[in-house]
Amino acid sequence: MKKQLILRAFPDSSQDKAISRTLIGVAAFVGLLGIWATFAKVPEVSKTRGEVLPQGGDIHVIQSLSGGKILQVYVTEGDVVVKGQDIARLDQSVSEADIRKLDVKYNDILMQMERLRALEQERTPDFGAEGKSFPGIAKVQLELFESQSELKSAKLKEIDDEAVSKQAELDSAGKQLGFIDEQVQIIYREEQMLETAVDKGLIPKRQLLEKQEAVSALKKEREEVVGRQETLQKEMLTLQTQRRSMEQDLRTEYRTNRAELVEQLREVEEELAQAHSALGQNALQAPEDGIIKSLPNAKVGAVIQPGGVVAELVPSNQPLNVEVRVSPRDIGFIAVGQQVLIKIDAYDYSRFGAIQGEVERVSPATFKDERTGEPYFKAHIQPVSEYVGDEARDRRIKVGMTVEADITTGHKTILQYLLKPVYTTVDTALTER
Numbered sequence: 205m206k207k208q209l210i211l212r213a214f215p216d217s218s219q220d221k222a223i224s225r226t227l228i229g230v231a232a233f234v235g236l237l238g239i240w241a242t243f244a245k246v247p248e249v250s251k252t253r254g255e256v257l258p259q260g261g262d263i264h265v266i267q268s269l270s271g272g273k274i275l276q277v278y279v280t281e282g283d284v285v286v287k288g289q290d291i292a293r294l295d296q297s298v299s300e301a302d303i304r305k306l307d308v309k310y311n312d313i314l315m316q317m318e319r320l321r322a323l324e325q326e327r328t329p330d331f332g333a334e335g336k337s338f339p340g341i342a343k344v345q346l347e348l349f350e351s352q353s354e355l356k357s358a359k360l361k362e363i364d365d366e367a368v369s370k371q372a373e374l375d376s377a378g379k380q381l382g383f384i385d386e387q388v389q390i391i392y393r394e395e396q397m398l399e400t401a402v403d404k405g406l407i408p409k410r411q412l413l414e415k416q417e418a419v420s421a422l423k424k425e426r427e428e429v430v431g432r433q434e435t436l437q438k439e440m441l442t443l444q445t446q447r448r449s450m451e452q453d454l455r456t457e458y459r460t461n462r463a464e465l466v467e468q469l470r471e472v473e474e475e476l477a478q479a480h481s482a483l484g485q486n487a488l489q490a491p492e493d494g495i496i497k498s499l500p501n502a503k504v505g506a507v508i509q510p511g512g513v514v515a516e517l518v519p520s521n522q523p524l525n526v527e528v529r530v531s532p533r534d535i536g537f538i539a540v541g542q543q544v545l546i547k548i549d550a551y552d553y554s555r556f557g558a559i560q561g562e563v564e565r566v567s568p569a570t571f572k573d574e575r576t577g578e579p580y581f582k583a584h585i586q587p588v589s590e591y592v593g594d595e596a597r598d599r600r601i602k603v604g605m606t607v608e609a610d611i612t613t614g615h616k617t618i619l620q621y622l623l624k625p626v627y628t629t630v631d632t633a634l635t636e637r
Contacts, residue, residue, distance in 0.1 A: 249545075249610040250537060252583065254528030256548075256605045257518060264491055264517040266291055269478060271510040272486065277502045282604060284520070285490040291515050292502050294486045303479050310472045311338050315345045317465050323352055324458040356454060360447060367443045374436040377429050384426045391419050494519040495604040518603045526561060526585040528609045535581045537613035538566055544585050545610040551592045551599050559601070561587040563611060585609055 272294035279291055311334045322329035329349050335342035497516040501508055508514060526546055530538055544561040547553040567582040592599040 247612045248537075248614045250530065250534040250613050252528035252530050252534075252609045252611060254526055254583075254585075254607055254609060256524055256601050256603055256607060257527050258520070258522035258603055259525040263497060264494070264519060265513050266488055266491070266515040266517060267511055267513055268294060268488060268508045269510060271508045271512060274502060274504055274506050274508060274514075275486075277499065277504060279496050279499070279515070281496055281498055283496045284602075285494060285496060285517070287490055287492045289490045291488045291490055291496075294488070294508065303476070306472060306476045306479055308338065308341070310469070310476060312341050312345075313465050313469045313472060315341055317462050317469070319345045319349045319352075320458045320462045320465070322349060323356070324455050359450060363443055363447045363450070367440060367447075370436050370440050370443065374433060374440065377433045377436065381426060381429045381433070384422050384429065388419060388422045388426070391415055391422065488514055490517055492517075492519055493521050495602070497604070520603045524587065524590050524601060524603065525564070526587060526607055526609060528583050528585060528607070528611075529580040530566070530583050530611075532570065532579055532581065534611075534613070535566070538563065538581075538583060538611060540565060543612045545612075546585065546587055547608045547610070548592055548601055549606045549608065550601075556592045556599060559587045559589055559592055561585040561609070583611070585611075 274292055274294055276293045277291075278289075278293075279285060285291070314334050315329075315331050315338075318329050318331055318334075329346065331342045331345065494517040497518045499515050500513055502514050526544075540563050542563045544563060546559040546561045548556075548559070562585065564584045564586045566584075570579040570581055572579055587601070590601055592601065
């Protein structure tokens with residue numbers, strides 16, 4: 205009985221050995237696991253989402269030059285379209301009447317220019333084919349030409365009449381001067397004869413003095429006439445200068461007005477070209493192959509203003525690039541050249557795998573989400589290939605496909621990963637309010 209109790213109190217030594225070996229094995233495993241966790245590293249990644257875009261992010265904006273009411277929309281967002289495919293159809297925003305008005309304006313300007321040219325060249329205007337096509341405009345311009353010509357002639361005639369009057373006065377003064385000179389010569393001869401008679405005592409000296417006084421009076425009158433001649437000549441020169449200046453001013457005015465009309469003519473030519481282009485072209489078409497990114501105003505019945513955006517097209521014939529949104533919390537760890545694992549949502553990652561890529565550039569500033577208002581950075585990733593897995597399986601990526609991109613920002617040990625909650629707890633312990 206005592207022997208059995210002793211045996212129960214002290215188990216078999218073989219069991220002790222088994223337990224010891226188990227404990228040692230567990231301790232060794234834990235030790236090896238700790239060593240492995242200390243040195244084994246795993247990648248740190250920043251998970252982002254984005255979409256496939258053409259390289260450079262070029263997006264074609266499809267606009268309506270003349271505007272109008274949308275009658276029909278043929279596509280929806282995300283549709284793949286080919287060059288020349290109809291996107292939407294608008295009503296006729298430009299009519300024949302609109303073009304007719306522009307045509308009338310265009311020919312009116314042409315005939316105005318011909319009128320001014322004729323005034324400058326002092327000839328009758330020739331409106332040619334424009335005058336035959338638009339006789340009403342030609343009649344108005346001809347009447348205006350005649351009115352301006354008459355006004356010009358009246359102004360010049362006023363100057364010419366005054367010049368004729370001055371010339372008549374000048375001619376009269378010349379004749380008067382000739383008469384005075386003749387009288388002076390006659391009196392000079394009489395004076396000489398009287399001097400001889402006075403010297404001989406045949407006549408009194410009083411008669412000689414009277415002749416001398418007459419000569420002095422004629423000389424004074426002659427000086428007055430010469431002065432009047434000089435004044436008239438100056439006035440004639442002034443009138444001639446005034447006439448030339450008026451003609452030059454009118455020519456300058458005609459040229460200035462014609463230059464302004466040339467600019468107006470160019471504007472109307474552009475309007476006519478746009479109107480002819482818009483007439484009959486009420487269908488908006490895709491300028492090249494691509495994917496419809498958005499249709500901001502494309503609703504049946506909506507009115508599009510001239511130059512309004514109907515659709516945005518992402519081209520599909522350019523090299524591809526992936527644009528992702530990076531959280532401001534991760535942007536400090538994102539750098540150009542980092543490796544990226546691109547998972548295409550359209551191709552199951554667990555079945556088809558992913559595409560390798562590299563960070564090409566990072567936006568220097570933030571953008572804001574239009575719906576939530578949350579800030580984010582843009583990162584552009586260059587994929588090493590444009591297909592997932594085997595190219596022969598035709599799993600090519602296309603513009604508009606959404607992706608999940610894991611950007612490798614660094615590495616850390618498993619131990620660091622396991623101890624992170626501990627570090628966080630210790631760092632924030634006893635600091636709460």
